[in-house]
Structure formats: structure tokens, C-alpha cells
Amino acid sequence: MKLYYSATSPYVRKVLIAAIERGLDDRIERLPTDGFGEEHRPANPLAKVPALVPDDGGPALYDSIVICDHLDRIGDAPRLIPEGGSARDRVLRIHALGQGMTDAALLLQVQRVRERKSGQPLPDDWWHERQRQAIHAGADALEAEMGALEGEIDLGQISVATALGYLDLRFDELQWRQGREKLAAWYETFAARPSMAATAPPPA
Ligand SMILES: N[C@@H](CCC(=O)N[C@@H](CS)C(=O)NCC(=O)O)C(=O)O
Structure with a gap:
């Protein structure tokens, strides 16, 4: 592949x-x-x-x-997306939460790159504020539902971890750990996995 x-x-x-x-x-x-x-x-x-x-x-x-x-669906390792039932719904929902936080962060990042290229500030309007809200509300929702991140590794956990890793890479100023001690502790443990170390982005 x-x-x-x-x-x-x-x-x-x-x-x-x-x-x-x-x-x-x-x-x-x-x-x-x-x-x-x-x-x-x-x-x-x-x-x-x-x-x-x-x-x-x-x-x-x-x-x-x-x-x-x-x-x-390749090989016989344990599945990251459960095949059915409420477990599947949960993993896909948490995946969507992580994905949505990533989408919001990427939109803000694109704005930043466009600013750098144009050499002048672009309007930081309600749309950009809405992306920051999505990131914060997503992190709050996770902090309130930590049980959804427990258990064997699944795609929901991976999606959330990559979203948080991206915030660390690009958006220190959003301070996603602040007031979210459980999520921060979960991420610290998850980030120690060899798969996270092997895929760490180069420093910004
Ligand atoms: N929904 C897509 C998003 C992929 C995406 O936006 N990738 C970015 C890089 S991080 C990209 O290629 N952007 C180029 C573009 O939007 O033209 C996915 O989950 O694969």
C-alpha cells in the first residue's frame, strides 16, 4: 500500500x-x-x-x-472500530468529536498561514471564534465523559489523541489542559504509546 x-x-x-x-x-x-x-x-x-x-x-x-x-479489515489484530452495537456507535461518535476538533484547529491554522503569506492580519471573525468554541466544547465534553476513552485502544481514542497532539503542535495558546485534568492525564498515558512516539510531528 x-x-x-x-x-x-x-x-x-x-x-x-x-x-x-x-x-x-x-x-x-x-x-x-x-x-x-x-x-x-x-x-x-x-x-x-x-x-x-x-x-x-x-x-x-x-x-x-x-x-x-x-x-x-486487514489481518487479524484486534479491531479498532467495533463491528456493531453501542460500542461501535460510541467509538464512531468519539472519533467524530476528535475529528471535529481537528477540523476546527486546521481551519484556524490555514487562516494563520494565509496571514503569514499575505503579510497582514486577516479578520478574526465569528467564524474563527466558532472554531475555538468547538475545540473548547469538544475538550469539555471529553472531560465530562472520560469513560468513553477507557478500555482497549480504539479509533475514537486515536482520533482524540491526534486532535490533542495537533493542539500541542500548533495552538499552545488555547491551553486545552486548563481545567481538564482528567483529559490531560489520559493524554499523557496515551502519548507514551510507541505508535504516538513513532508518528510525532517535527516541532513547529
Ligand atoms: N476529512 C479529511 C481531511 C484531510 C485534510 O484536510 N488534510 C489536509 C492536511 S492536514 C489537506 O490535505 N489539506 C489540503 C486542502 O484542503 O486542500 C480526512 O479526514 O482525511
């Missing part, structure tokens, strides 16, 4: 952690891309990473959850 890859993308990181946790990492060849480049558009018309070219030569898979679902 070949993975269109960027070392700082939290979505790519989620896919790689899932691959490592399921023992599939050495089957994935990484194809470094400029996340906002064009070279991967033939594989993914949206030109986003991650995109995974599967072994069977079929069309590339994209959106990180689709790739994670594909990886989850």
Missing part, C-alpha cells in the same frame, strides 16, 4: 497510528507530499492527505476514516 503523506497532518497521523497498532505499518510505503500541493490530486480529486493506494491497485481511498476502516 502507498500512503500520500505529510509529517504534520493530524489526519495522516491518525491513519499511521491505526496502522502501527494493527501491525500493518511495514506494509505502507509513505509518499511525502506538500499537503497543499497538487501531486496527489490524480489519486484524490480533493488533493487532501491522507490518501491510500491499496495493494489491489484499486482506486485510492481517502478521508482518513475510510482508510482506517480499510486497515481495520
